[in-house]
Amino acid sequence: NFTYCPATGLAKGNEHSEFAGWAFPFPGVFLTEEFISEDEESEIVELMDRDDWKPSQSGRKKQDYGPKVNFKKQRLKAGSFSGLPRFSKKIVAQMKACSVLGGFLPVEQCNLDYVPERGSAIDPHFDDWWLWGERLVSLNLLSKTVLSMSCDSEDSIQLFPTFTKEKGEFSPPGRFTQPSACKNSGEEAVNCILSPKLVPSKEVTVAIHLPRRSLVVLYGDARYKWKHAIYRKHIGHRRICVTFRELSAEFSAGGRHEELGKELLEIALSFQGRPV
8 A cells, every 4th residue: 555665765655545745764775777788588488497496385496595594493594595696796895886885795595486277476574584684685587576575574664745846746754843934825835734634554555666677775663564465466477586685694704603604605605606
């Protein structure tokens, strides 16, 4: 019932929903379009398809490049992990240009293959945070889709009214604290004096539209407070998601398992890997 706007960082109420005209800040999302070219996309997918895709849950297929993990018992070892694939070296290098990815060192890559014929989807979930660090980075290939965000919290979200300027642009909520915004007559003034309203977090879903070849990063609240999902209705054609994950503090410099983390990163960043 809300759609994320990358330009403003707001989740805006959908036009024909009860939340039309309302918005709230939705921090923790970084989205960049055309992260790679069409030629690069074709080459990457061709290289992926040379390897086997293993059946996964909910109609997906996968290729994993990462350490052997038992999340329930919190056990981790290199296993047969031989590194990220060679084609990812350039992708990881390009990430350095993204402001939110300073110091990002991927230790795992998971390729997921979605097609409508298999009813591919992924239910709302949090990625593990014992092993994986704050930033989740996903490259969206072959077709557009929607990342659906939901929240189980008992908290409420404060919505702010949005109002329209002559050019049809939405103003951010901060504008409502400025008296000057209320000097205008007509609809703007009426909307300006509307009080913010509270809505239970559980009643809110936020759609993040992912264009083909876009890169999305989830961090902060979008990583730890909001679950993410891909629903069947948003898979119209074949789609490949390439997700990169970094190590948590426990496996990083100064952490309890720093040495193991160092060993795994060395393997990962050799870029000589095959799917495990």
